[in-house]
Amino acid sequence: MSIALRLYAILLAICSIPLVFGGGDLIALRGTVYYLVAGALLATAAVLLWRRSRWGLWVYCILILITLGWTLWETGLEQWAMIPRLAFLSLLGLWLLLPYPRRHLSGGPKVHPNLLRAMPFALAASVGVPAVAAIVFGSAGDYAETALQAEVPDAPANADWPAYGGTAAGTRFSPLTQINTSNVKKLRVAWVYHFNDVIKQTLEVTSLKVDDSLYACSSSNVVVSLDAETGRERWKFDPKIDPTEKPFPLCRGVAYFRAAGVVGDCVERIYTNTIDARLIALDARTGRRCRDFGTNGEVSLLAGLGEVINGYYFPTSAPTIVRGKLVVGARVYDGQFWNAPSGVIRSFDAITGKLTWAFDVGRPDRLNEPGPGESYTRSTPNSWAPMSSDEELGLVYVPTGNPTGSDFYGGVRRSFDEKYGSAVIAIDAETGRERWTFQTTHHDLWDYDVSSQPTLVDLPTVNGIGKALIQPTKRGEIFILNRETGAPLDGVIERAVPQTGAAPGDPIAPTQPYPIGMPSTAGPRLSEAGMWGLTPFDQLWCRIKFREARYEGPHTPPGLSWSIQYPGTIGGTNWGGASVDTDRDIMVLSTTRVATRVRLISRGEADALAKPLGKGGTISELGGVQPQAGTPYGAYIPAFLSPLEVPCQQPPWGLLYAIDLKSRKILWSRNFGTGRDSGPFNIRSLLPIPTGVPNAGGSLLTRSGLTFAGATVEREFRAIDTTTGRTVWHDALPAAGNASPMSYRGSRTGQQFVVIATGGHLMLNAKGGDSLIAYALPQ
Numbered sequence: 001m002s003i004a005l006r007l008y009a010i011l012l013a014i015c016s017i018p019l020v021f022g023g024g025d026l027i028a029l030r031g032t033v034y035y036l037v038a039g040a041l042l043a044t045a046a047v048l049l050w051r052r053s054r055w056g057l058w059v060y061c062i063l064i065l066i067t068l069g070w071t072l073w074e075t076g077l078e079q080w081a082m083i084p085r086l087a088f089l090s091l092l093g094l095w096l097l098l099p100y101p102r103r104h105l106s107g108g109p110k111v112h113p114n115l116l117r118a119m120p121f122a123l124a125a126s127v128g129v130p131a132v133a134a135i136v137f138g139s140a141g142d143y144a145e146t147a148l149q150a151e152v153p154d155a156p157a158n159a160d161w162p163a164y165g166g167t168a169a170g171t172r173f174s175p176l177t178q179i180n181t182s183n184v185k186k187l188r189v190a191w192v193y194h195f196n197d198v199i200k201q202t203l204e205v206t207s208l209k210v211d212d213s214l215y216a217c218s219s220s221n222v223v224v225s226l227d228a229e230t231g232r233e234r235w236k237f238d239p240k241i242d243p244t245e246k247p248f249p250l251c252r253g254v255a256y257f258r259a260a261g262v263v264g265d266c267v268e269r270i271y272t273n274t275i276d277a278r279l280i281a282l283d284a285r286t287g288r289r290c291r292d293f294g295t296n297g298e299v300s301l302l303a304g305l306g307e308v309i310n311g312y313y314f315p316t317s318a319p320t321i322v323r324g325k326l327v328v329g330a331r332v333y334d335g336q337f338w339n340a341p342s343g344v345i346r347s348f349d350a351i352t353g354k355l356t357w358a359f360d361v362g363r364p365d366r367l368n369e370p371g372p373g374e375s376y377t378r379s380t381p382n383s384w385a386p387m388s389s390d391e392e393l394g395l396v397y398v399p400t401g402n403p404t405g406s407d408f409y410g411g412v413r414r415s416f417d418e419k420y421g422s423a424v425i426a427i428d429a430e431t432g433r434e435r436w437t438f439q440t441t442h443h444d445l446w447d448y449d450v451s452s453q454p455t456l457v458d459l460p461t462v463n464g465i466g467k468a469l470i471q472p473t474k475r476g477e478i479f480i481l482n483r484e485t486g487a488p489l490d491g492v493i494e495r496a497v498p499q500t501g502a503a504p505g506d507p508i509a510p511t512q513p514y515p516i517g518m519p520s521t522a523g524p525r526l527s528e529a530g531m532w533g534l535t536p537f538d539q540l541w542c543r544i545k546f547r548e549a550r551y552e553g554p555h556t557p558p559g560l561s562w563s564i565q566y567p568g569t570i571g572g573t574n575w576g577g578a579s580v581d582t583d584r585d586i587m588v589l590s591t592t593r594v595a596t597r598v599r600l601i602s603r604g605e606a607d608a609l610a611k612p613l614g615k616g617g618t619i620s621e622l623g624g625v626q627p628q629a630g631t632p633y634g635a636y637i638p639a640f641l642s643p644l645e646v647p648c649q650q651p652p653w654g655l656l657y658a659i660d661l662k663s664r665k666i667l668w669s670r671n672f673g674t675g676r677d678s679g680p681f682n683i684r685s686l687l688p689i690p691t692g693v694p695n696a697g698g699s700l701l702t703r704s705g706l707t708f709a710g711a712t713v714e715r716e717f718r719a720i721d722t723t724t725g726r727t728v729w730h731d732a733l734p735a736a737g738n739a740s741p742m743s744y745r746g747s748r749t750g751q752q753f754v755v756i757a758t759g760g761h762l763m764l765n766a767k768g769g770d771s772l773i774a775y776a777l778p779q
Contacts, residue, residue, distance in 0.1 A: 005049060005101050010046070015537075029544065031528055034066075037066065038067065042063060052104055052105055081532075088536055161207070161208055161744045162256050164206055164208075170454060171457060172578075172742075173580055173702070179706065179719075181706060181721055181728055184729045185728065187754070187777060189731075189775060190751075190775060192773050193771060193774075195224070195772075201769075202768065203739065205757045205759075206742050210284070213234065214226040216254070217272055220241045223236070223282060228746055231774055241274060244310070253317065254272045255326065256270060266281070269281050271350075275316065277300065278298045279299040279315075279326065279348060280297055281353065301328065301346075304370045305375055309613065312336070312341055313331075313332055317575075318386065322429040323391065323430065327427075329384060329387065330343070330383075332382045334401075334402075337615065337629035338412055338631050340404040343382025344360045344376040344380070361380050361381065362377025364434065380403055380404070380416070381417060381421040382404060385452055388454045396429050398425045398427060399450035399471070400424075401422065401447075401450065408628070408637065409503055409506055409628060409632070412631050413443075419437065420437060420439075422444040422448050423437050423438060424440070424454055435486075439513070441473070445558055446565050451571075452472050452573055452574065452575050457470060457585075469483035470587065472577055476522025477513075478659075479513075493513070495511055497512050498557060499557075501557045503633055519666050522572065523591075526564065526566050526595060531649060534644055534680060545597070548562060549562040551563065554566070564597055565596040566596070570764075572592065576589070576711055579698060584722070585662050587659045588707050590655065590698075591655050592654050593649070594639055595648065596640055600633040600634070601636055603633065605634065607627070607634075609636075624639075645682060656670050667725075673691075674687070674689055674691065674693070675689045677714045694712070694713055694764050695764075698739075699711070707721075710756050711739075713738075713764050714736070715733040715735060715736050716731070716737075731775070734758055735771070736764075741754055752777070755772055758771050758772075
């Protein structure tokens with residue numbers, strides 16, 4: 001047994017080495033002294049135990065007491081913060097309290113037997129109590145004491161889902177009440193449809209339902225019509241996409257239009273804009289091409305763009321229909337090179353496919369297609385997120401991102417880039433002219449695209465009911481605007497932001513807009529004490545990296561030295577956007593809290609690491625590097641993860657919020673998702689601990705007071721009481737449900753269905769799939 005004791009002493013000595021040297025580095029960076037002290041005590045205990053001295057046990061006990069005191073001083077009783085600080089050393093020390101190793105110890109004071117009997121329980125409690133508290137309180141979240149109530153009128157007989165967001169307003173609200181908080185526990189799978197697609201990943205579609213048919217698209221733009229009550233396939237249209245070098249092969253939805261004055265075929269139409277840049281019109285009843293639309297039922301979206309390298313220009317969100325026009329934008333592949341294709345917004349006649357106008361921010365006077373030898377202005381802000389429209393006002397609301405090729409360096413941007421980047425633009429659907437623009441981030445150096453659909457609602461104001469537009473952002477800030485004028489309904493304040501650290505030649509915006517009245521979902525400011533890890537070692541690594549980097553809070557500018565961006569590039573709130581219960585005036589949205597490390601790299605270093613896609617580089621080579629060719633700097637933007645590939649800041653990493661839009665107060669918030677399907681090195685932990693996990697995708701609200709959401713990297717679909725935030729039903733999914741669900745009433749039986757796509761998410765490493773799953777109550 002003395003051999004085992006010496007092996008244990010060697011283990012303690014090995015564990016002390018990174019604590020001593022890393023702790024010294026952290027002190028040099030003006031960090032905590034704890035790790036150096038802990039490492040020294042651990043090394044001392046190792047030497048004493050090697051000598052078989054009872055003092056080794058006492059030194060280890062002193063280490064545990066110091067660790068407990070430091071933990072309470074630095075974090076209080078924060079459950080997630082206690083676990084990595086106490087768990088490893090407590091578990092490591094349990095072996096010392098067994099009778100066998102103590103028989104080989106001599107010298108030094110003896111330990112009273114009762115104390116020895118109590119210490120294993122104390123050490124176990126130091127691990128178990130925080131863990132149990134995290135499970136109990138983490139799953140409960142913060143809830144309002146009193147649930148909001150509202151009258152629930154009967155749903156209309158034709159409760160369909162004819163647009164991506166339920167309606168053109170993007171509220172993602174169903175008027176159905178058949179499935180409610182009392183019976184939702186009986187919800188069962190009604191049918192499953194498999195696309196059997198060549199791409200079994202990033203299925204993010206929200207289906208449409210009109211009359212008795214469901215319409216959906218796969219990641220490679222295969223469009224299907226299904227019987228809405230059985231899931232039986234009626235027709236399938238394959239546009240024959242070549243998925244080669246397509247960075248984000250996905251289709252979030254199709255569009256439906258009923259053509260007035262048309263007889264024969266194509267009275268009802270389904271439109272899809274493909275990832276190889278085609279706009280295609282199909283007969284909703286047969287799936288055949290509408291021959292009167294463009295050429296053979298399709299229009300090329302490459303017209304007027306000039307040179308387009310394969311994989312750079314790819315629409316991913318459904319077309320937006322307003323006043324008989326199809327309005328389309330597209331994603332232009334981020335961060336590759338300055339002089340990429342234009343982010344022009346275009347409108348096409350829904351019957352003929354003829355271009356009706358083009359909104360090119362570099363040439364707002366030119367509403368038609370460029371002439372021979374010309375192109376729409378290159379590298380302008382693009383709109384890849386879903387749009388919204390107001391048929392009465394005749395406006396389409398366009399969320400935009402950064403000028404392509406300059407996400408993290410803005411020294412090459414032009415005046416129109418500065419105005420229209422990371423903004424919401426209201427465009428007149430008849431003329432194609434800008435009505436108003438509101439910018440959510442000035443001179444955006446953080447890839448804070450406005451990535452979610454604007455949500456249009458009517459809200460009470462001091463001047464009566466106001467026509468509002470709600471815009472969540474990747475910053476975690478939520479803006480409420482007058483959708484007629486673009487003026488903030490509650491006001492906006494410009495706050496000073498950090499002004500040092502940016503690359504030479506890149507001006508920093510002196511202020512950034514913050515909404516008045518609306519709560520922020522961005523999370524607390526990062527600190528060294530908030531760095532996390534599964535062990536003291538990766539937590540120490542995260543603390544060192546945090547101290548080495550520049551971080552002055554939100555909008556810390558990227559530069560030639562490491563900086564930390566929080567919220568990170570995936571949000572905040574991403575493309576899932578907000579859902580609004582228009583009966584109760586409750587908004588629900590999810591947010592992700594994972595920081596990003598950012599460093600600009602010289603042109604030479606960037607060229608050596610990764611060339612732009614199609615210019616000698618491939619998707620697999622890019623990793624966390626954005627070449628930004630044509631600018632002085634590339635960018636390295638890895639997520640701020642520990643060596644074990646878990647986020648460096650402590651949980652929660654994903655939350656779900658409900659906000660009362662009347663009072664502008666948070667009604668409840670909860671950690672969204674558990675760690676069951678994620679873990680170190682992206683290995684499933686199988687532990688249902690409610691850490692809250694990164695998410696992408698939206699929610700569905702119903703008139704009966706339910707919120708349905710998948711969205712997380714966990715393969716789980718949940719129903720949540722909208723007024724209290726408590727989970728009332730859940731079901732395991734075959735793949736992550738990173739899509740926005742929808743609901744409808746069956747035309748024949750009157751049965752209510754809830755449908756979600758299970759396709760995972762590439763950036764979140766969430767398991768992919770290719771199925772649509774419909775849920776209903778048992779007949």
